[in-house]
Amino acid sequence: MNELFPIFLKLHQVNTLLVGAGAVGLEKLQAMVSSSPNARIHLVAEEVSEGVREFIKDRKNIYLSERAFRDEDLENVGFIVLATNNAVLNQHIRVLATKQNILLNVADKPDLCDVYLGSVVQKGNLKIGISTNGKSPTMAKRLKEFLADLLPEEIDETLALMGELRDSLKGDFQEKVKALNEHTKGALKI
Known part of the structure; x- marks a missing residue:
């Protein structure tokens, strides 16, 4: 594990x-x-x-x-x-x-x-770390290449808009999380 x-x-x-x-x-x-x-x-x-x-x-x-x-x-x-x-x-x-x-x-x-x-996939502000628990750096590198190709180029624009939305939300933490979850539902259809 x-x-x-x-x-x-x-x-x-x-x-x-x-x-x-x-x-x-x-x-x-x-x-x-x-x-x-x-x-x-x-x-x-x-x-x-x-x-x-x-x-x-x-x-x-x-x-x-x-x-x-x-x-x-x-x-x-x-x-x-x-x-x-x-x-x-x-x-x-x-x-x-x-x-x-x-x-x-x-x-x-x-x-x-x-x-x-670990291997790192980065597109603008999105950064994804990949670890194989020290078992296979080569596999981590392959996964990095796969994810880099899979992620849309406009992901950074989406993150900027989500940051603006988060900053504009009013209410308590749970209400904000619910609104953000609803807004991002289906955001990455792959």
């Missing part, structure tokens, strides 16, 4: 630490910035790939420390992503993160993770 609780992090409000700047680090970095362009990311790595250097070149919200990880790198951090193939380092950071109650994702190591970075 998938017992994950889905949430969306405001990475522009949470200091994020990314350890590792190779191909996997670049993939994680791109995923975070794609969903949250103003994410505040501290990138720590002894070796930095050219792809990572190019990606972060003009981004003021990504700070690079080209060196080994230090325990003090966790100060004021709310989220950690590890993209290293160093099992000893990953376990060390896992222990520190647990002690400090910092959420952790470790690439390709579901057992070390507090959170997974």
